[in-house]
Amino acid sequence: MLTILRDLLRYNIEFRIGLVLVSVVLVMAALSFAAPYPPGDVYLVPPDLPPSSVHWLGTTSRGQDVFWHLTFAIRNTLSFGIMVALLSRVIALVVGLLAGYSGGWIDRVLMSINDTFIIIPLFPILILFYFVLRDTMSTPLLATIMACLGWAYDARLIRSVALSLKTREFTQTSIFSGMKTHEILAREHLPYVMPIVFSTTMNNMNWSIGIEVTLAVLGFTDINTPTIGGMIYWANQHTALVAGIWWWIAFPVGLVVMTFVGLFLLAVSMNEYIDPRSRLARMGGSR
Amino acid sequence: MNAYIAYLAKRLVQFVVVVFIGVNLAFVITHASPIDPVEQSISAVTSFGSTSPDAIAAMRASLQELYGLKGTPSEQYVTFWSRVLRGDFGPSLSAFPTPVSALIARALPWTAGLLIVSTLITWVLGNLLGGLAGYYQRNRTLKLMGVVAMGVHPIPYYIVALLLLIIFGFLWPVLPITGGSAMNLQQGWNWPFVSSVARHSILPALSLILIGLGSWFLGMRSLVSNIVTEDYVVYAETAGLDSRRVLGSYVMRNALAPQVTGLAMSLGGIFNGAVITEKVFGYPGVGTLLVDAVYAGDYGLVLGVTTVSIIAVSIGVLIIDLLYPLIDPRVELR
Numbered sequence: 001m002l003t004i005l006r007d008l009l010r011y012n013i014e015f016r017i018g019l020v021l022v023s024v025v026l027v028m029a030a031l032s033f034a035a036p037y038p039p040g041d042v043y044l045v046p047p048d049l050p051p052s053s054v055h056w057l058g059t060t061s062r063g064q065d066v067f068w069h070l071t072f073a074i075r076n077t078l079s080f081g082i083m084v085a086l087l088s089r090v091i092a093l094v095v096g097l098l099a100g101y102s103g104g105w106i107d108r109v110l111m112s113i114n115d116t117f118i119i120i121p122l123f124p125i126l127i128l129f130y131f132v133l134r135d136t137m138s139t140p141l142l143a144t145i146m147a148c149l150g151w152a153y154d155a156r157l158i159r160s161v162a163l164s165l166k167t168r169e170f171t172q173t174s175i176f177s178g179m180k181t182h183e184i185l186a187r188e189h190l191p192y193v194m195p196i197v198f199s200t201t202m203n204n205m206n207w208s209i210g211i212e213v214t215l216a217v218l219g220f221t222d223i224n225t226p227t228i229g230g231m232i233y234w235a236n237q238h239t240a241l242v243a244g245i246w247w248w249i250a251f252p253v254g255l256v257v258m259t260f261v262g263l264f265l266l267a268v269s270m271n272e273y274i275d276p277r278s279r280l281a282r283m284g285g286s287r
Numbered sequence: 288m289n290a291y292i293a294y295l296a297k298r299l300v301q302f303v304v305v306v307f308i309g310v311n312l313a314f315v316i317t318h319a320s321p322i323d324p325v326e327q328s329i330s331a332v333t334s335f336g337s338t339s340p341d342a343i344a345a346m347r348a349s350l351q352e353l354y355g356l357k358g359t360p361s362e363q364y365v366t367f368w369s370r371v372l373r374g375d376f377g378p379s380l381s382a383f384p385t386p387v388s389a390l391i392a393r394a395l396p397w398t399a400g401l402l403i404v405s406t407l408i409t410w411v412l413g414n415l416l417g418g419l420a421g422y423y424q425r426n427r428t429l430k431l432m433g434v435v436a437m438g439v440h441p442i443p444y445y446i447v448a449l450l451l452l453i454i455f456g457f458l459w460p461v462l463p464i465t466g467g468s469a470m471n472l473q474q475g476w477n478w479p480f481v482s483s484v485a486r487h488s489i490l491p492a493l494s495l496i497l498i499g500l501g502s503w504f505l506g507m508r509s510l511v512s513n514i515v516t517e518d519y520v521v522y523a524e525t526a527g528l529d530s531r532r533v534l535g536s537y538v539m540r541n542a543l544a545p546q547v548t549g550l551a552m553s554l555g556g557i558f559n560g561a562v563i564t565e566k567v568f569g570y571p572g573v574g575t576l577l578v579d580a581v582y583a584g585d586y587g588l589v590l591g592v593t594t595v596s597i598i599a600v601s602i603g604v605l606i607i608d609l610l611y612p613l614i615d616p617r618v619e620l621r
Contacts, residue, residue: 014437115301116308119551121558121600124577124593125309128316131581131589153552210443214563217445218578232445241453253449257442264441268505 008273015269021262028255029078032071037064039072039226051247058247061238066251073226074255080143080212080227081205087147088154088204089197096155097185097193100162111159117152125149126211130220138222142215146208154200158193165189195274202267206260213256228256291612298608302601309597314367317590318360325350327584349377376591381583387591390576395595398572402561405492406499406550413503414546418539420504421511422530433508440501444560448494448567455490463487465569491568495560499553506549510542547614551607554600 008015037044043063051058057066099110129145130137165171165188174184209228215221216229223230235241235248325347370376376387420429439447456464466487514520515538523533562574569575573592580588 112301112304113308116305119305119555119600119604120309120312121555121596123559123562124596125312125316127562127577127581128313128589128593131586132317132319206441210441211559213443214445214559217563218566218581220581241457249449253446257446260441260443261438265437268437 004273008269012269012272014265014272018262018265018269021258022266025074025078025255025259025262028071029075032068032075035068035071037068039069040224048243048245057251058245060234060248061240061243061245062234066247069226069231070251070255073228073231073252074259076139076225077209077212077228077256078205078259080139081209083140083143084146084150084208085201085204087144088151089201091147092151092154092158092200093190093193093197095151096158097162097189099155100159101166101181101185101189103166107159111156114152114155117149118156122149123211123214126215127220130215139225139227142212142221143208146211150204150207154196154204157196157200161193161196162189165192195270199267199270199274202263202270206263206267209256209259228252294612295609298605301608302605305601305604306598309601310368310371310594313590313593313597314364317586318363327586371594376594377587379580379585379588381580381585381588387587390588391573391591391595394571394573394576395599397570398561398565398574399599401488401491401495401565401570401572402557404488405495406554406557408492409496409499410503410546410550412496413500414507414539414543416500417504417507418511418534418542421508421542422515422534422538424512432504436501436504439497440505442498444494444498444563445567447497448491448564451490451494451497452567462490464490466571487570491564491570494564494567495557498560499557502553503546503549507542507546510545511538514538514542543614544611547607547611551604551611554603554607558596558600 009019032039041064045055045059045063045065047059047061047063049055049059051066055065055067057070059065060069095110095114099107099114126145126149130142133141170188171184174188179187212221212227213229213232216223216227217232217236219233221227221229223233231252232249235245235252238245238248240246240248329343329347329350374388376391378384379387379390382390416429416432420426420433423429452464455462463486520533520537523537524530558574561572562577564570565572565574566578573596577589577592577596580592
């Protein structure tokens with residue numbers, strides 16, 4: 001693990017930039033624990049102040065300090081992304097490994113469900129969910145729903161690896177030594193798909209955060225929990241841009257873009273690392 | 288020929304499965320709701336003014352039927368499907384008594400036009416540039432493009448749409464930033480209307496293109512940079528073939544097949560962008576309709592738009608799948 005990190009740091013500029021961006025975002029999120037203001041309260045500071053030495057990123061029309069509010073928002077947004085990514089990883093792993101290993105009708109049934117989830121437009125379905133669950137919609141519930149919808153593409157990737165593992169000799173050995181299917185999947189095959197799981201986790205976080213921001217901007221989430229999307233929603237509600245309070249929108253937007261680019265670069269560099277051909281090229285092979 | 292029919296049958300089955308699961312999902316979601324949509328819809332309508340008790344009773348009955356809440360669950364299920372198959376989602380509540388299907392039919396051409404044009408531009412441009420970048424790896428402009436694509440690609444639609452809105456709405460107001468066309472024009476195939484539609488679609492389309500371009504660019508670049516190390520490409524180059532010919536006939540052609548599959552798979556995701564883009568730019572399409580329906584508490588319209596979008600995207604995927612064998616003759620025989 002450490003050597004992988006060292007190699008990535010040494011040869012991969014995308015990884016370095018991604019790491020810096022994600023670290024900044026993580027520091028922001030960690031600062032929320034030191035915040036002088038509670039996250040939900042309003043009219044704590046004078047409203048509509050531009051960035052200054054007292055309020056580094058200005059204050060909102062609701063009387064919140066943008067900097068400290070942003071630390072809560074990014075923490076909630078990140079934990080939402082992590083929640084969705086972890087839950088959907090479990091589903092993707094179970095479906096992908098099982099479909100790839102079992103083959104036959106199990107594979108066919110799982111994959112037709114899988115293909116459906118890849119194709120179906122998820123956004124209208126999420127809006128339908130919000131519409132019928134309006135009053136009970138909370139962040140954990142939304143995360144669960146999104147995890148149930150967002151596993152399909154990664155399950156396909158995992159299946160493709162599982163298919164090749166199935167024909168390898170060690171799988172035959174485990175079968176003959178009497179291991180059960182779930183034991184083979186968990187102990188023998190799981191380690192081989194972990195690199196893919198890591199890189200898809202980043203992409204899945206990006207996907208879920210993107211949809212959360214979009215839903216929140218429209219007001220289709222629990223807008224009382226501070227998130228990046230929620231901040232933009234409230235800024236829009238107070239017509240911040242027209243009123244010239246640009247810092248209320250610009251800083252959350254900037255921070256979420258940093259999150260996206262950072263996570264994406266980490267995912268890309270890991271993907272490249274997994275692929276031996278491009279790793280060789282990177283380390284100074286031919287081409 | 289038999290192989291093609293088998294391929295065709297498989298795709299049609301896939302299409303039916305997608306629509307079946309999707310519409311069932313809509314049924315399950317709406318029936319798992321803790322809210323009684325009938326009473327809610329009625330209170331939404333009656334709050335606008337007094338309605339006679341007879342009208343309310345009639346409305347309650349038709350709403351119960353519409354939402355499939357009449358009879359046993361299995362009867363409800365059958366009613367729901369027969370409604371979907373007839374494309375009948377009852378009257379819209381926010382635009383009473385216009386039928387939901389009429390509202391969707393009015394909005395669908397706008398969304399379809401915007402999506403088809405911007406998706407095609409994005410796909411062609413992204414693959415062309417990505418292919419060039421993968422083949423001419425030392426070219427500085429193309430390298431820079433790769434860096435920009437990496438930076439822009441993961442940004443959510445809303446942010447890009449917002450930035451465009453700020454740039455062209457406040458800083459440099461040269462383009463219309465809201466609506467689908469100028470209000471005072473007669474709709475039809477006349478030049479003022481068509482050009483107005485085109486001008487109004489530039490910004491929404493641009494935001495969709497900017498976001499989509501990066502992933503096609505990066506995908507195609509990595510595909511091509513893998514293909515250029517294949518033996519047949521190296522052979523063609525050593526044999527002294529013109530590099531444009533190698534790129535066009537050997538490299539691009541072989542890299543295109545997975546990108547076509549990708550196009551089919553990305554269609555569902557495109558809808559996400561369309562909804563928010565349309566809302567930001569006030570474009571009169573299905574996305575705006577959906578969001579406004581949620582604000583207005585219009586149950587039938589939300590359900591209708593969701594179902595129609597599932598079916599529309601499935602049809603899009605089917606069309607791409609059916610065109611697939613024309614692009615890659617190796618694949619369809621499996």
